[in-house]
Amino acid sequence: MKNEAKLRRDIVGKRILYIATKNSDYIRLSQEIDMIEELGERNKIIAFPNKTYFWRILKVYVKLLTTSMKNYDIVVIGFMAQMILPIFWWKFRKNVIFTDFFVSIYDTLVFDRKKVKEKSLLARICKWIDARTIKKSTYLIVDTKTHGEYFSEEFKIESDKIYVYYLKADKNIYYPRTAKKPVQYGDKYIVLYFGSILPVQGVEIVMDAIRNLADINDIHFIVIGPIGNKISKATTNNVTYIDWLPQKELAEYIAFSDLCLAGHFSDTVNKAKRTIPGKAYIYRAMKKRIILGDSPANRELAWDDGSFVSMGNAQMLAQAILKEYEEMRVSL
Secondary structure, eight states: OBOHHHHHHHHTTOEEEEEOSSOTTSHHHHHHHHHHHHHOEEEEEEOOOOSSHHHHHHHHHHHHHTOOGGGOSEEEEOSOGGGTHHHHGGGGTTSEEEEEOOOOHHIIIIIISOOSOTTSHHHHHHHHHHHHHHHTOSEEEESOHHHHHHHHHHTTOOGGGEEEOOOOOOTTTSOOOOOOOOGGGTTOEEEEEEOOOOGGGOHHHHHHHHHHTTTOTTEEEEEESOOTTSSOOOOSTTEEEESOOOHHHHHHHHHHOSEEEEEOOOSSOTHHHHOOOHHHHHHHHTTOOEEEEOOTTGGGSOOTTEEEEOTTOHHHHHHHHHHHHHHHHHHO
16 A cells, blocks of 8 residues: 555646535545645645535536546545546546545445445445446545555455545644633543544443543533434533534634543444544644544554553543543642
8 A cells, every 4th residue: 555655746746636525624625635735736626615415516516517627637536436436437537536435335334324234235236336436546545554454355456556645633723722721610620522423433432431430520521513312421410512613613622621532432333443533633733632442543653642442441431531630630
């Protein structure tokens, strides 16, 4: 597999068309767009900030139909290339195509979210769409070596066709700073977790850890994300729930927190072992103490301010949080 340095060398000075159906401020898209604008020449970005997926993809399709490919050497397709390449492959047939295979429809729906049965016709269709996307790509970009190895084995991809390009936090928003805790948290030791509350994240493990530490009055949790009825919330007095925050406000919450939980913590979703949570990069950019799930993907990088816990083990997570809290008290 090739690394980021090789990816940068292979696109520098090229005329690049970038396409993505995800909202354009998404962490992965921002990272890729920044790289393309830095290295490419006469680039064009087709990605939109609309919150509604239908309008985003409709605008992408319309824009693609009216774009001449004669002006570009390379096409880079970001998040959910499966919605672009199987349909528009004919348009890109003379271009070199880099596909960010950040998400497999088959893996996500069958094994991650368990919405589709593994042996069903729909599962086979999902896998065909993934395979078709890969076949029409010149190269793939993945987020970890572990993920690349999985895709290489599952879809029979040659390893030299794959580039590993780790996620990065937006340092215009997420950077080290000091922030005073809001009055309502007083002198509490703040433990923060945020996420989209997907099965791969193992948020139920966080909930159990919160329950296990309910009697430690000095520790308070802040959980940011749309939990709804997805999992059973901890109803203890040591936790505050927030459904959503804009990125700049989220960064302020991270800044005043003492410890941040990254994960992934699920031990039942294999994808959790193959990916590094985006929040881990954000915490690291802000130089926060973090706790990660002990996975092959997380072990690919050095985490100077992080500790590891066994995935799926709420008691071990609670013990790790308590240890971080006690070490902080000793250092004061």
